[in-house]
Amino acid sequence: MQSLFLALALFLLLNLCAGMWRILRGPTAADRMLAAQLFGTTAVAMLLLLAQAGNNAALRDVALVFALLAAVTAVAFVRRGWLGREENHDSG
Amino acid sequence: MTPGDYLTVILLIAGGGFFLAGTVGLLRFPDVYTRLHALTKADNVGLGLMVAGLALHAESWAVVGKLLLIWLLVLLAGASVAHLVAAAARQRGVRMWKR
Amino acid sequence: MNKKNDSGFLSGNRDRMRAGGWRTVLFALAWWILAGGAMDSWLIGVPAVLVATVASLVLLPPISFSPVGIVRFASYFLWRSLYGGVDVARRAMHPGLPVSPGLIEHEWRLPPGLPRVFMANVVSLQPGTLSMELGDDCLRVHVLDERGDFLPELEKVEGKVAAIFRIPLPPGKSDEMED
Numbered sequence: 001m002q003s004l005f006l007a008l009a010l011f012l013l014l015n016l017c018a019g020m021w022r023i024l025r026g027p028t029a030a031d032r033m034l035a036a037q038l039f040g041t042t043a044v045a046m047l048l049l050l051a052q053a054g055n056n057a058a059l060r061d062v063a064l065v066f067a068l069l070a071a072v073t074a075v076a077f078v079r080r081g082w083l084g085r086e087e088n089h090d091s092g
Numbered sequence: 093m094t095p096g097d098y099l100t101v102i103l104l105i106a107g108g109g110f111f112l113a114g115t116v117g118l119l120r121f122p123d124v125y126t127r128l129h130a131l132t133k134a135d136n137v138g139l140g141l142m143v144a145g146l147a148l149h150a151e152s153w154a155v156v157g158k159l160l161l162i163w164l165l166v167l168l169a170g171a172s173v174a175h176l177v178a179a180a181a182r183q184r185g186v187r188m189w190k191r
Numbered sequence: 192m193n194k195k196n197d198s199g200f201l202s203g204n205r206d207r208m209r210a211g212g213w214r215t216v217l218f219a220l221a222w223w224i225l226a227g228g229a230m231d232s233w234l235i236g237v238p239a240v241l242v243a244t245v246a247s248l249v250l251l252p253p254i255s256f257s258p259v260g261i262v263r264f265a266s267y268f269l270w271r272s273l274y275g276g277v278d279v280a281r282r283a284m285h286p287g288l289p290v291s292p293g294l295i296e297h298e299w300r301l302p303p304g305l306p307r308v309f310m311a312n313v314v315s316l317q318p319g320t321l322s323m324e325l326g327d328d329c330l331r332v333h334v335l336d337e338r339g340d341f342l343p344e345l346e347k348v349e350g351k352v353a354a355i356f357r358i359p360l361p362p363g364k365s366d367e368m369e370d
Contacts, residue, residue, distance in 0.1 A: 001149070004101060008108050015115050022118050030124045030181045034131055037173055038118060041135040041166055042111060045142050048159065052146050057227065060158055067162050071169030078176040110276050117283030125333050126290055129321050130279050136316060137276025154228035161224055171312035178323045178333060191291040
């Protein structure tokens with residue numbers, strides 16, 4: 001069981017690395033924000049798996065904080081960052 | 093392994109599959125709106141299944157509660173963020189992809 | 192919260208006690224979860240729960256809700272969001288990438304405020320729909336497949352949300368005599 005938790009955590013990490021492509025690629029700032037959102041959710045899942053694998057309950061609290069921070073980051077991005085400045089409109 | 097353990101394994105692997113699908117959608121879908129669909133729905137289901145699998149394995153009810161609370165928070169955050177990003181993209185004039 | 196439209200789901204002062212009771216239970220549950228069930232944490236937990244309850248009563252007026260409505264909604268929501276995940280996963284993995292996005296408009300029957308925001312969030316997690324704009328008269332929804340018939344589904348969701356908040360709804364365009 002322990003090894004399954006660790007293997008899945010590693011799988012999610014690889015998943016994250018694949019998501020990096022979207023950050024590099026864009027094309028809009030919103031696309032990059034989406035990748036950040038993916039990181040938040042995946043990080044929560046990884047932390048929960050690691051908490052169970054290593055019997056480390058504190059990691060669950062870290063996951064809880066991540067869950068809260070992901071929302072705050074995105075709201076800050078939309079309200080403060082993106083609606084503020086100009087950039088080219090690209091849909092592809 | 094007990095029957096509960098088998099169920100945990102199935103739920104966790106299925107959850108991982110949804111995370112993979114979410115990332116594939118994020119990479120393949122043509123515009124920011126469709127990518128939002130992939131990300132919010134697939135990742136929330138993925139996390140939900142993982143939380144369910146881990147809850148079966150949890151050592152106390154308080155841990156089950158914490159797992160559920162985390163999932164609900166991510167669910168709420170995911171849905172609100174999806175709406176905010178979609179509304180902001182529309183306001184900025186990011187065009188919708190049309191087939 | 193919108194002040195002029197508080198007749199339906201917000202109730203008067205006499206419900207304060209009941210709302211306070213529910214909220215105390217909820218906050219106590221939250222504390223128990225956060226503290227991991229540790230008994231000695233209640234020394235701080237009890238005052239924290241009481242302060243949170245008082246603050247919430249000052250900031251958010253009592254909301255009338257139906258426990259049966261919540262249970263019904265939860266089971267519907269869980270299945271539909273699971274299906275939503277399967278649907279979008281299938282589209283993402285399919286070699287032909289079967290999406291043809293479009294915009295649809297759903298005319299509000301819910302009153303402004305919490306019920307609408309709640310529904311907009313739910314819609315984003317349901318199969319193929321993503322709420323884009325909360326207009327004054329309608330909810331603008333981005334759909335993954337414009338050939339799909341999403342409006343009856345949205346009206347059904349609206350009905351379930353209304354049941355949670357005990358809001359009577361006028362009949363919809365595609366009403367199918369639900370409970």
